[in-house]
Amino acid sequence: xxxxxxxxxxxxxxxxxxxxxxxxxxxxxxxxxxxxxxxxxxxxxxxxxxxxxxxxxxxxxxxxxxxxxxxxxxxxxxxxxxxxxxxxxxxxxxxxxxxxxxxxxxxxxxxxxxxxxxxxxxxxxxxxxxxxxxxxxxxxxxxxxxxxxxxxxxxxxxxxxxxxxxxxxxxxxxxxxxxxxxxxxxxxxxxxxxxxxxxxxxxxxxxxxxxxxxxxxxxxxxxxxxxxxxxxxxxxxxxxxxxxxxxxxxxxxxxxxxxxxxxxxxxxxxxxxxxxxxxxxxxxxxxxxxxxxxxxxxxxxxxxxxxxxxxxxxxxxxxxxxxxxxxxxxxxxxxxxxxxxxxxxxxxxxxxxxxxxxxxxxxxxxxxxxxxxxxxxxxxxxxxxxxxxxxxxxxxxxxxxxxxxxxxxx
Amino acid sequence: xxxxxxxxxxxxxxxxxxxxxxxxxxxxxxxxxxxxxxxxxxxxxxxxxxxxxxxxxxxxxxxxxxxxxxxxxxxxxxxxxxxxxxxxxxxxxxxxxxxxxxxxxxxxxxxxxxxxxxxxxxxxxxxxxxxxxxxxxxxxxxxxxxxxxxxxxxxxxxxxxxxxxxxxxxxxxxxxxxxxxxxxxxxxxxxxxxxxxxxxxxxxxxxxxxxxxxxxxxxxxxxxxxxxxxxxxxxxxxxxxxxxxxxxxxxxxxxxxxxxxxxxxxxxxxxxxxxxxxxxxxxxxxxxxxxxxxxxxxxxxxxxxxxxxxxxxxxxxxxxxxxxxxxxxxxxxxxxxxxxxxxxxxxxxxxxxxxxxxxxxxxxxxxxxxxxxxxxxxxxxxxxxxxxxxxxxxxxxxxxxxxxxxxxxx
Numbered sequence: 001x002x003x004x005x006x007x008x009x010x011x012x013x014x015x016x017x018x019x020x021x022x023x024x025x026x027x028x029x030x031x032x033x034x035x036x037x038x039x040x041x042x043x044x045x046x047x048x049x050x051x052x053x054x055x056x057x058x059x060x061x062x063x064x065x066x067x068x069x070x071x072x073x074x075x076x077x078x079x080x081x082x083x084x085x086x087x088x089x090x091x092x093x094x095x096x097x098x099x100x101x102x103x104x105x106x107x108x109x110x111x112x113x114x115x116x117x118x119x120x121x122x123x124x125x126x127x128x129x130x131x132x133x134x135x136x137x138x139x140x141x142x143x144x145x146x147x148x149x150x151x152x153x154x155x156x157x158x159x160x161x162x163x164x165x166x167x168x169x170x171x172x173x174x175x176x177x178x179x180x181x182x183x184x185x186x187x188x189x190x191x192x193x194x195x196x197x198x199x200x201x202x203x204x205x206x207x208x209x210x211x212x213x214x215x216x217x218x219x220x221x222x223x224x225x226x227x228x229x230x231x232x233x234x235x236x237x238x239x240x241x242x243x244x245x246x247x248x249x250x251x252x253x254x255x256x257x258x259x260x261x262x263x264x265x266x267x268x269x270x271x272x273x274x275x276x277x278x279x280x281x282x283x284x285x286x287x288x289x290x291x292x293x294x295x296x297x298x299x300x301x302x303x304x305x306x307x308x309x310x311x312x313x314x315x316x317x318x319x320x321x322x323x324x325x326x327x328x329x330x331x332x333x334x335x336x337x338x339x340x341x342x343x344x345x346x347x348x349x350x351x352x353x354x355x356x357x358x359x360x361x362x363x364x365x366x367x368x369x370x371x372x373x374x375x376x377x378x379x380x381x382x383x384x385x386x387x388x389x390x391x392x393x394x395x396x397x398x399x400x401x402x403x404x405x406x407x408x409x410x
Numbered sequence: 411x412x413x414x415x416x417x418x419x420x421x422x423x424x425x426x427x428x429x430x431x432x433x434x435x436x437x438x439x440x441x442x443x444x445x446x447x448x449x450x451x452x453x454x455x456x457x458x459x460x461x462x463x464x465x466x467x468x469x470x471x472x473x474x475x476x477x478x479x480x481x482x483x484x485x486x487x488x489x490x491x492x493x494x495x496x497x498x499x500x501x502x503x504x505x506x507x508x509x510x511x512x513x514x515x516x517x518x519x520x521x522x523x524x525x526x527x528x529x530x531x532x533x534x535x536x537x538x539x540x541x542x543x544x545x546x547x548x549x550x551x552x553x554x555x556x557x558x559x560x561x562x563x564x565x566x567x568x569x570x571x572x573x574x575x576x577x578x579x580x581x582x583x584x585x586x587x588x589x590x591x592x593x594x595x596x597x598x599x600x601x602x603x604x605x606x607x608x609x610x611x612x613x614x615x616x617x618x619x620x621x622x623x624x625x626x627x628x629x630x631x632x633x634x635x636x637x638x639x640x641x642x643x644x645x646x647x648x649x650x651x652x653x654x655x656x657x658x659x660x661x662x663x664x665x666x667x668x669x670x671x672x673x674x675x676x677x678x679x680x681x682x683x684x685x686x687x688x689x690x691x692x693x694x695x696x697x698x699x700x701x702x703x704x705x706x707x708x709x710x711x712x713x714x715x716x717x718x719x720x721x722x723x724x725x726x727x728x729x730x731x732x733x734x735x736x737x738x739x740x741x742x743x744x745x746x747x748x749x750x751x752x753x754x755x756x757x758x759x760x761x762x763x764x765x766x767x768x769x770x771x772x773x774x775x776x777x778x779x780x781x782x783x784x785x786x787x788x789x790x791x792x793x794x795x796x797x798x799x800x801x802x803x804x805x806x807x808x809x810x811x812x813x814x815x816x817x818x819x820x
Contacts, residue, residue, distance in 0.1 A: 190637070191634050191636075191637040192634065192637030192638060192639070193638070193639075193642060194639075209636060211636065213682055222790075222791070223787075223788075224601050224602070224763070224764055224789055224790060225669060225671035225673055225694050225696075225763075226601075226619060226621065226669060226694075226696050226762075226763030226764040226765070227600070227601040227602035227669075227762070227763040227764050227787070227789070228602060228603075228669070228763075228787065229602070229665055229666070229669065230658070230661040230662045230665045230668075230669060230670075231662070231665050232603060232787075235658065235671075237654055237672055237673075237675060238654055238655065238658045238672075240651075240654075241650075241651035241652070241654035241655050242651070242655065244647055244648055244650075244651035245648065245651050245652065245655075248640070248645065248648045251640040252640045252641070255639055255640045255641050256639070258640075259635065259636060259637075259638070259639065259640060260640075261635035261645075261682075261683075261685055262647055262648075262686075263635055263647075263677070263680070263681050263682045263683060263684050263685065263686060264677060264680050264681065264682055265647060265675065265677050265686075267673070267674060267675050270673070270674050271673050271674065272623055272671075272673045272674055272692035272694050272730070273623075273671075273673060273694055274673050274790065275671055275673065276672075276673060282682035284635050284636075284682050284683055286635075286636050320682070352636075352637070353634070353635075353636030353637040353638075354634060354636040354637050355636070377633070377637070377638065377642075378633075379634060379637075380634060380684070381632075
């Protein structure tokens with residue numbers, strides 16, 4: 001099946017990267033419920049309708065385009081998100097939505113209906129870049145969104161106020177729960193260098209890593225940097241430095257299965273002539289195997305305790321979040337791999353270190369994910385880039401997946 | 411000579427720790443040229459006049475009280491500073507000024523004049539806690555202040571505006587250069603635990619350590635913490651952690667002669683799910699022997715280069731300041747030691763790791779410094795504490811020094 005829509009999908013992502021579809025003057029930022037988000041929904045609505053879909057917006061503000069099937073019944077969902085991080089790139093999210101639109105456009109152009117309906121979903125809040133929560137809208141659609149805490153964005157705008165302008169409310173988000181679905185398919189840029197390094201355009205995602213995030217607070221004793229002899233110090237930063245290197249060491253021990261990162265570290269009081277009295281740092285550990293992740297976390301925390309005890313520094317560990325691993329559905333993953341092979345690609349399968357809407361949607365229905373090579377493995381960065389030829393290949397594989405799903409479904 | 415003024419010196423320091431002599435609501439902060447600084451100058455002016463001094467303010471805003479001698483000619487200067495760090499203690503600075511006032515008050519009460527004038531100086535900017543420069547006003551008095559760069563405080567108030575309200579200007583600070591002086595004597599809390607550990611009230615300072623301060627900037631590559639495999643990372647924080655531990659190792663190698671501190675460390679972009687791309691840290695190295703200090707700095711920087719090279723991280727080193735060691739005058743130090751012994755104290759001599767106004771004043775005249783024991787070695791801390799009995803002892807030793815200086819001078 002030819003797939004010229006790949007070029008159009010890329011062009012549309014590029015278009016969404018400029019005014020009025022970004023809230024940043026000299027960069028790309030599309031926060032959930034912002035003016036740019038509203039503008040993006042409007043233009044995507046037009047593209048969905050042009051592709052033969054009817055459109056609606058659910059109670060969590062997700063935009064959904066529906067292409068009826070030969071029969072009613074559970075739909076195949078294809079989607080990703082249209083929000084972005086601050087100063088982000090053009091493809092992280094929108095590419096998966098645009099590829100969904102192109103799948104339907106291709107079927108529609110051929111006046112072809114599948115035995116099942118297809119719905120393309122543009123989720124609203126995957127990144128968590130505006131309000132302090134992530135994947136709110138896909139969790140709402142999957143029916144796993146618990147009670148919503150009160151929250152405001154960095155400018156102090158309450159979520160309730162932002163939702164009101166979209167005709168909904170925090171207590172209504174859970175109403176977005178989607179009807180039972182056949183499957184959820186998501187295409188996304190890889191956000192890592194594995195495919196590029198191996199010279200591959202595409203890869204099938206086997207699952208999304210379990211993620212543990214903690215905050216560690218070390219308390220030593222501040223003191224004058226000129227007058228406190230080295231043996232008398234209880235330097236919180238020196239203790240933190242040992243922990244940072246231990247985190248790296250544990251991660252490097254299992255380079256193919258684990259990543260461990262200290263991404264933030266704050267020093268108090270933070271003056272050149274004062275010995276650090278307190279350090280707060282973040283710890284992020286991910287592995288496809290949650291048992292491995294938990295073992296690694298325990299090894300790091302045990303060693304951190306020993307480091308702190310040796311240095312007469314106290315340590316507190318505060319949980320931030322603990323997301324379980326989310327394996328993709330084995331049967332769907334096999335079908336997607338067959339489509340990949342049929343299109344002439346090696347059957348590369350890889351895990352995702354980043355979270356995706358598919359992780360939330362796994363609670364509603366079986367999921368499958370396709371990764372598209374991105375230049376330098378870069379994402380969350382204005383330099384994010386995909387090649388049209390790779391996107392065309394992705395579209396062909398997704399259409400192959402839909403064909404195979406028809407065969408299985410019938 | 412009896413010294414009941416010690417209790418009054420402590421009481422006056424305590425009084426300067428509360429409103430209106432502090433700019434902090436629930437703590438002590440007296441920034442140079444602030445309302446609290448102005449209020450402190452006013453009340454100290456009254457105390458100086460009560461002690462028999464005439465007062466004036468120089469072009470660098472230093473408050474000077476003068477007690478005429480039997481002869482004109484070069485004066486004995488006694489002083490310290492009345493500014494403070496943020497959330498500081500009551501004695502770091504003011505104690506030396508109050509002790510100078512009590513020396514003169516004691517002579518005045520006995521209607522005694524020395525062969526030389528005595529001037530008590532309350533310096534304005536020793537800590538550098540408001541504007542990004544330290545010891546501006548003692549450097550101005552010593553005649554070593556070079557051209558003043560334009561600078562503003564953290565609130566954006568220009569130095570020129572702050573000085574204008576004290577009737578002076580940045581370009582006039584150098585006019586504060588003091589006439590040639592006989593000697594400069596400063597009493598100060600130790601800011602370290604040596605005297606307390608040894609059960610001593612007082613110590614004579616042999617000199618002030620040479621101090622080197624640098625900023626190091628490490629540039630690695632930011633990346634997604636979930637999708638970038640450990641072997642592909644160029645983590646600027648992991649490189650910084652190795653450097654922090656190397657700084658500690660070099661300092662610990664010579665625990666009696668050297669201190670080395672990383673007091674600030676900033677991570678960019680600074681998100682829990684992003685590998686640190688850039689780290690900026692401070693390096694502060696002090697030793698009484700400048701050659702040892704420079705050797706230590708070179709060892710640290712060589713190792714930092716090797717760490718950065720191994721990790722494919724770039725490193726830049728920016729000088730912040732390089733203060734030479736400032737030995738106290740051997741003759742004055744001997745006289746002060748004699749006064750110490752005469753008052754019944756063991757002749758303890760020690761080096762100062764912290765900088766003091768005496769360091770700047772050494773360019774104008776011979777200097778001597780007396781350290782007073784402080785509880786727990788604490789300073790730059792609300793818990794800073796001195797015992798009245800120690801301050802009474804310090805006053806007696808300072809008066810003994812003045813007596814001996816008379817004998818030498820005549």
